Amino acid sequence: MKRRKFIKKAGIAVAGTSAFPYILPSGLLSAKTTAGYAEHVVFVLFAGGVRHQESVGKRYLADSQNAFAEDDLDVEGNIMYNMLDGEAPDRKIAYGTTIDGQTEGGQPIPRILGQTLQQQGTLFQEARSSTTSHFAGASALLSGNYQITQGLRDRPFNPTIFEYLRRHMGLAATDTWFIGNTIGSSVDLLNYSANTDYGWEYGANFLAPNTTFGESGEQFLAYAKDYHPDERSAIVEMRDFLNKSFITSGNPIPGIKNTEEERQDLKDFIDDIFARKNGQGAPLRMPPQSDIPDARTIGYACEVLQWFKPKFLSVNMSNVDACHGSFTNYIKALHRADHAIGHLWNVIQSTPGMADNTIMIVAPEHGRNLEPNILQDLNDWYAYDHSDENAQRSWCLMVGPEIEAGRVIGQEGNPIGNTAQCVLSIAEAFGIKQDVQGAGLLFSNQSLFDLM
Amino acid sequence: MNRWIIALFCFCLCCTSCVKDDYVYQVNNEVITPPNAVKTKLKTNEQYIAILYTNLFQKPMSVNNLIAASNVIQSIGDKEFAHDQIVGNFMNSPEVLLPSDEEMREDLVGFIELCYNRFYTRHPSALEMQHFLDYIEGNADVTPEMVYYSFATSDEYLYY
Numbered sequence: 001m002k003r004r005k006f007i008k009k010a011g012i013a014v015a016g017t018s019a020f021p022y023i024l025p026s027g028l029l030s031a032k033t034t035a036g037y038a039e040h041v042v043f044v045l046f047a048g049g050v051r052h053q054e055s056v057g058k059r060y061l062a063d064s065q066n067a068f069a070e071d072d073l074d075v076e077g078n079i080m081y082n083m084l085d086g087e088a089p090d091r092k093i094a095y096g097t098t099i100d101g102q103t104e105g106g107q108p109i110p111r112i113l114g115q116t117l118q119q120q121g122t123l124f125q126e127a128r129s130s131t132t133s134h135f136a137g138a139s140a141l142l143s144g145n146y147q148i149t150q151g152l153r154d155r156p157f158n159p160t161i162f163e164y165l166r167r168h169m170g171l172a173a174t175d176t177w178f179i180g181n182t183i184g185s186s187v188d189l190l191n192y193s194a195n196t197d198y199g200w201e202y203g204a205n206f207l208a209p210n211t212t213f214g215e216s217g218e219q220f221l222a223y224a225k226d227y228h229p230d231e232r233s234a235i236v237e238m239r240d241f242l243n244k245s246f247i248t249s250g251n252p253i254p255g256i257k258n259t260e261e262e263r264q265d266l267k268d269f270i271d272d273i274f275a276r277k278n279g280q281g282a283p284l285r286m287p288p289q290s291d292i293p294d295a296r297t298i299g300y301a302c303e304v305l306q307w308f309k310p311k312f313l314s315v316n317m318s319n320v321d322a323c324h325g326s327f328t329n330y331i332k333a334l335h336r337a338d339h340a341i342g343h344l345w346n347v348i349q350s351t352p353g354m355a356d357n358t359i360m361i362v363a364p365e366h367g368r369n370l371e372p373n374i375l376q377d378l379n380d381w382y383a384y385d386h387s388d389e390n391a392q393r394s395w396c397l398m399v400g401p402e403i404e405a406g407r408v409i410g411q412e413g414n415p416i417g418n419t420a421q422c423v424l425s426i427a428e429a430f431g432i433k434q435d436v437q438g439a440g441l442l443f444s445n446q447s448l449f450d451l452m
Numbered sequence: 453m454n455r456w457i458i459a460l461f462c463f464c465l466c467c468t469s470c471v472k473d474d475y476v477y478q479v480n481n482e483v484i485t486p487p488n489a490v491k492t493k494l495k496t497n498e499q500y501i502a503i504l505y506t507n508l509f510q511k512p513m514s515v516n517n518l519i520a521a522s523n524v525i526q527s528i529g530d531k532e533f534a535h536d537q538i539v540g541n542f543m544n545s546p547e548v549l550l551p552s553d554e555e556m557r558e559d560l561v562g563f564i565e566l567c568y569n570r571f572y573t574r575h576p577s578a579l580e581m582q583h584f585l586d587y588i589e590g591n592a593d594v595t596p597e598m599v600y601y602s603f604a605t606s607d608e609y610l611y612y
Contacts, residue, residue, distance in 0.1 A: 173530070183526045191529050206529030216520035217527070224540030227598075234594055238602035241583060246608040253494070253607055256529045263533050270537070 036431035037402035040358040042305070042348060043161070043314040043426060044341055045141050047134060047181075048321035049386040051368035052393035054334060055080060056125045060089045064327065064372070065381045079335045082113045082342030083362065083397060084123070094379060095331040097289065104378075105332060109289045112342045117362070119406050121399025122452060126410035127417035129366040130443070132391040135186055137365025137419070138316065142178075142190055144423030144442040152186055156193040158441045161423045162204035163192055165312055168427075168435040173258045174265065174308050176204035179301040179315040181294060183208045187316060191256060195441075203256035204314075205266075209300030210293050213273055222274040224267070236260065269307045273300075287343035292333055294319040298340035302347040309353050312426070315344075323368060327381040345399070359400030359429050363419045367393045394419050396448065402429075404452060421448050491611035497522035499612070500535065504604055507570055508548050532605070539604045543597055556596045560585055563596070571603040 053063040058078040066073040077089025088108060096108040130146050131137050140146045143158040150157060159167075162176045180187040192203025211217060227235065258266060276284055285306065286299035294317040301315040317337055323330030341362060349355045370390035372382030396419055410416035424447040427436040437445050495503070501521045505513035513521075521538060528534040542548060556563045564584045568576040576584070588594050603609060 178529070180527075183523060188526055188529075203529065208527035211523050211527035216524045219517075220521045220524045220541050221534075221537050222541075223544050224537040225543045227540075230593065231598060234591060235598050235602045235605075238584075238587065238594075238599060239606050241587075242602060242606040242608060245577075245580060246606070246611075253532070253610060255531045258530050258533060263530070263536070266530070266533055267537065 034431040034433065037429045038357055038359045038400055039311070040309070040348075040354050041312050041400075041426050041429050042344070042358060042360045043141075043312070043422065044344070044360065044362040045138055045314060045316040045365060046320075046337060046341075046362050047138050047141075047316055047365040048318035048333070049132075049134065049323065049366055049368045049391065050320055050334065050364035050394075051323070051330075051384055052126075052390065052395065054331060055364075056084060056123070056395045058084065058086045060331075061092055061381070064384070068372070068382055069380070079108075079331060080338035081111050081116065082338045082345075083117045084338075085116050085118050094328050095335040097291070105328065109335060109339045112288065112339065113345065117341070117345060117360075117397055117399045118408070121360075121397060121403050121405060122407040122409060124396040124398075124409050124417040124448065124451070126412055126415045127363075127394045127396050127419055128415050129364070129392050129394040129419045132366050132386045132388070134318070134321070134365060138187070138190060140420040140443065141363060141365055141422055142314065143193060144420050144436075144444075146420060146443055153189075154186075154194065155189045157195065159193045159195045159198035159202075159439065160190065160204070161314070161426050162312070163195070163198035163202035164423070164427055164432065164436045164439070165430060166202035166204075167198055168432040169311070169430060171311055172262065173203075173205055173256055174262045175311040177301075177304050177308065177310050177313040178204045178206045179297060179304060179313065180206060180208040181210070181297045181316050181318050183211050185318070190316075197439075200254045200256055204312075205256060205258065207300070207304070210296055212270070213277060213300065218274065221270060224271075265308070269304075272307070273303060285343075285347055287336075287340045289336060289339055292319050292336050294333065295336050295340040298344050302344060305347060305354065306351055309351065311430070323384050324373070325375050325383050326377040327372075327383050328377045328379050330384075357401065359398065359403065361396065361398050361422055361425065363396040363422055364394050365419065367391045396422065398425070398448065407452070409451065417448055417451050418444060420444065421446060421451075425449055491608065493612050495610055495612055497525040497531075500610065501525070501538070504539065504542070504609075507604070508542050508600070509545075510549050535610075536605050539601055543601060548597075550600060551596045553595055556588070556599075560588060563599075564588075567599055567603050571600075571606075571609055 053059040057063065058076060060077045060079060061073040061075045073092060075089050075092045078084050078086030079088060079095050081088055093108060094105040096105050098104050099107050129137055131140060135152050136146060136150055139150060139156045142160045143156045145158045147157045162178065165171050165176055178191040188206060188208060191206040192200050212221065275281055284299060285302040287295045290296050290299055297317060298315060301313060305313060319333035320330055320337065322333055345360060348358050348360065366386055368384040368386045368391050369388045372384050375383040396417060420443040424433060424436055424442055427433045428447045428449050433447060498518060502513055502518055525531060525534045551563065564576055564581055568574055
């Protein structure tokens with residue numbers, strides 16, 4: 001009898017939970033069920049099209065210029081020595097800084113990490129990207145799916161990792177950030193998708209800091225009036241009345257929204273950056289060598305990390321795309337991006353609450369062609385576009401808690417991993433893998449952790 | 453011949469038939485604007501900035517500044533926050549044309565009408581008018597700048 005009663009009660013309980021799932025205060029349908037690996041994840045979109053040969057291939061000029069040159073350019077070497085193991089090239093150095101009177105770019109930027117990220121983490125050295133287009137690639141890195149019919153001026157069709165995290169973990173807007181290198185190329189559309197089940201309500205805060213804190217920002221943002229809290233509260237009260245009147249006939253305003261407290265925090269952050277930029281207070285945490293926009297973008301990302309300590313931050317780069325017209329500028333950008341990522345890792349490890357508790361993932365959105373185009377730069381080196389099979393050769397580096405140190409996965413002829421799998425890997429790192437799989441909108445239901 | 457006579461007769465009838473007088477209702481002519489917001493189109497960043505600048509400064513913004521300001525809005529994900537910051541930036545300018553506090557309180561009805569006309573291109577409803585009358589009369593610290601600020605950063609102002 002007791003057994004029957006128990007079964008009856010258990011049945012009612014199960015049916016009840018299925019029919020009326022517990023709704024958390026954040027609006028979640030259920031709490032996450034598995035433990036994550038880290039409290040924070042930083043995802044670097046090493047975008048712009050990184051040719052496999054000069055990056056993880058460490059072939060420098062050997063596989064790009066030697067075949068077309070009269071001089072001996074069979075020079076191999078690693079120009080990303082903060083991220084990857086391997087000796088730097090010993091000659092024909094053009095990727096560094098320039099000392100007056102010496103060769104242009106002839107001074108390599110000093111190494112800033114004592115131990116490479118490869119030694120500290122796992123490198124998928126022969127992964128694939130299933131696209132050779134910048135926006136589709138970046139969109140896939142953030143949404144975990146390739147949207148072949150995706151328009152260039154449209155938001156991603158499928159939810160981004162920001163939306164998955166905010167919806168399934170109940171994160172606040174300032175817990176997720178997308179730091180863009182530009183407001184062009186639809187980069188500002190990547191902080192949330194057009195998916196109606198997710199969308200702007202779960203979007204990430206976005207900044208394109210080179211614009212926000214650039215000349216235009218200085219003119220239109222830097223000197224916003226500070227109102228007394230009582231004045232501010234009266235403004236908010238009047239505005240609330242106006243907004244409530246409009247609700248009856250208007251539409252909801254699409255777009256990421258912060259709470260009043262978060263907005264005040266955001267304003268304080270922006271004021272702080274402008275003040276420090278203008279010499280008041282500590283200098284900004286820019287990489288030591290920040291002579292390209294990508295490096296400064298990373299520097300501002302470091303500021304966001306330090307101020308907000310978000311659960312998840314993604315930062316986008318693209319200066320390596322100079323390779324369409326100048327191979328020299330491409331290797332310079334590659335070298336500086338490595339330097340900036342080393343700096344970013346240093347900042348993470350020196351930020352209380354994030355040190356030893358943050359996973360960093362770095363992946364390009366795609367590679368570049370095997371054969372060059374017809375353009376030559378000042379060194380007579382040929383430029384490379386991105387459209388062939390070689391441009392689908394990619395890689396991914398992961399470092400942080402629960403990630404095996406010094407492991408290298410995959411090799412030429414045996415590719416392992418697809419860069420679109422980063423989304424599920426991030427979800428797994430936060431313990432919401434099943435929720436994200438359950439949405440059924442991914443390119444693959446395997447994360448990179450499954451391939452380790 | 454008879455046909456011509458009949459036609460002439462009909463023509464004369466038309467010319468001399470009575471003409472209905474225009475009705476005069478003896479009410480004032482009014483410009484009709486929607487009593488409530490019937491606005492469905494979201495302004496672009498450029499439209500928002502251009503209209504905002506004209507509303508606050510009573511002159512058009514230069515094209516270079518318009519592009520720069522709309523780029524700044526685009527560079528920030530939370531657009532409402534971006535608008536807030538830009539309005540706050542404009543309010544720091546001595547060139548913003550604002551009525552004085554005395555002017556506002558001398559003719560509160562006129563001021564509220566002005567705000568709705570300027571920012572929303574419509575008249576306030578009776579409820580809206582009464583709400584603002586009560587609010588401003590009941591709060592001695594409310595300034596025209598604060599009222600302008602709340603209109604310029606409100607949801608309805610983002611639509612047309």
